[in-house]
Amino acid sequence: MNVLLQLLLDLRQRWRRRLCPGILTWIVALPALGNWPQFRGPEASGVDVSRPLPTDWDLPSGKNVSWRSVLPGLGHAAPIVWGNTVYLATAVRPGDADLKVGLYGDIESANDQAPHEWRLLALDLDTGTTRWDIVAHSGVPRVKRHTKASHCNSTPATDGSHIVAILGSEGLFCFDEQGRKRWQVDLGPMDSGYFAVPAAQWGFGSSPVIHRDQVLVQCDVQTNSYLASFRLKDGRKVWQTERRDVPSWGSPTVVTAGGTAQIVVNGWHHIGGYRWEDGSELWRLDGGGDIPVPTPILAQGLIIQTSAHGRFRPFRAIRPSARGDITPSDPGATNATIAWAHPRLGNYMQTPIAIGGLVWGCFDNGVLTCFDATSGTVKYSERLPSGQGYTGSPVSDGRHLFFTSETGQIYAVPAQDTFSIVSTNVLGETVMATPAIGRGHLLFRTRHHLVALASTPPSR
DSSP: OHHHHHHHHHHHHHHTTTSOHHHHHHHHTSOOTTOBOSTTSGGGOOBOOSSOOOSOOBTTTTBTEEEEEEOOSBOOOOOEEETTEEEEEEEEOSSOOOOOOSSOOOOOBOOOOSOEEEEEEEEETTTOOEEEEEEEEEEOOSSOOBTTOOSOOSOOEEOSSEEEEEOGGGOEEEEETTSOEEEEEOOOOOOOOOTTSTTOOOOOOOOOEEETTEEEEEEOOSSSEEEEEEETTTOOEEEEEEEOSOOOOOOOEEEEETTEEEEEEOOSSOEEEEETTTOOEEEEEOOSOSSOOOOOEEETTEEEEEOOBTTBBOEEEEOTTOOEEOOOSSTTOOOSSEEEEETBOOOSSOOOEEETTEEEEEOTTSEEEEEETTTOOEEEEEEOOOOSOOOSOOEEOSSEEEEEOTTSEEEEEESSSSOOOOEEEEOSSOOOSOOEEETTEEEEEOSSEEEEEOSSOOOO
16 A cells, blocks of 8 residues: 555645646545654654664764765754655755754844855755755844854745745745746744743744645734734735644644544644634634643654743643634643643653654653553653753654753663663764655754764665
8 A cells, every 4th residue: 555655745746736626635535654754753653664774873874874974064854755855954054053952041143144045955854965956045143042052943834745844934935846936925033032931032943834735824923913924925925813822833733534634733822723614713722831842743542742931830731622712721631622631741952753652752851751542541640861961852763762862862762651762873063953764764953963864774
């Protein structure tokens, strides 16, 4: 069946303008088999079980290293993969931009307002060769960044024919597979700074999502926040729904349950679900961490939502059938639509990951907690070795989970309900971006490189 699906997807790529409308509609609706089209892959799951990934490698000797390519500029946007192409966005300025990693509480902005070039690159997945490298936009950033952030934090998204990218506060851009610009939309100044100190600008981090023929963006900023949808073919706005919440950095997730597709978003005062067709609100939830970063995911038919900063650090499972205001008496309480909750076990930076009946969440200091996805029972809570902070989210091949420290240590943990560390590997550079998986390759964006790892040379 997988072979048939791949053949149909190849037809979509090569013949989408020649097929009759009925067949085209059916093929376009197929999942992006073998592709990693957005932040954390399909539905932000972070999982690709198609091929085993290496759990050990060595850069100096080349063991399990397919290639290592130099990247220009500074960016925390994760790589994405479609077919045999890796797409990556970055921000390039004269000299080497400063980056301060580790666990610290400095809220100041970086002094980095030099003219930048926002670039989009396409690399060959098998060789790492750059196919094209285009300047998408140039100018002085409209908003400052945090000392730990970059001017290019948002991960692009693709359907194979369109590549859409939010380039900081410079707007939403769309390109074709050859890097030719199709359209752009000014989203306004994307000031996602600290709500308690508006002068502290931290940079924008939410990533766009493609669903069917629309591009979805969550723009939670200091003023005039909104969730919006744009037509993929020309950038025309389909709808916009105003939001009243603090700035957030999580990306929207499209969840389909009971025949209804909804957009699920994180927040502090307005976690919620929206109807994807028109942006109307389905449900809302108040309460949690006051700096929302993780992206919601789906596990065992439940929406997993978490945030952590300030008084509470909830980790919750919400039924997609939720409607109206589902806010409980406190962040650790449950009700008819909150299946389970823990008030102090939530994540600050990382998006959780789910495999089978288990869910894992990792705090920025490396405390890793494994939950039963259905009941919320804690299976274990253990600390990963010190890595001066964990920002990039985990990914998995269904066999192991890969956790990345900011200083470049990678820990492989079995995807089971007992804790152990199978291996520890080093990349030798700072790593802030979330990894990607593509056709048996495990892709890490480091401070200056894109590294592709694979146990065996994957076939095309």
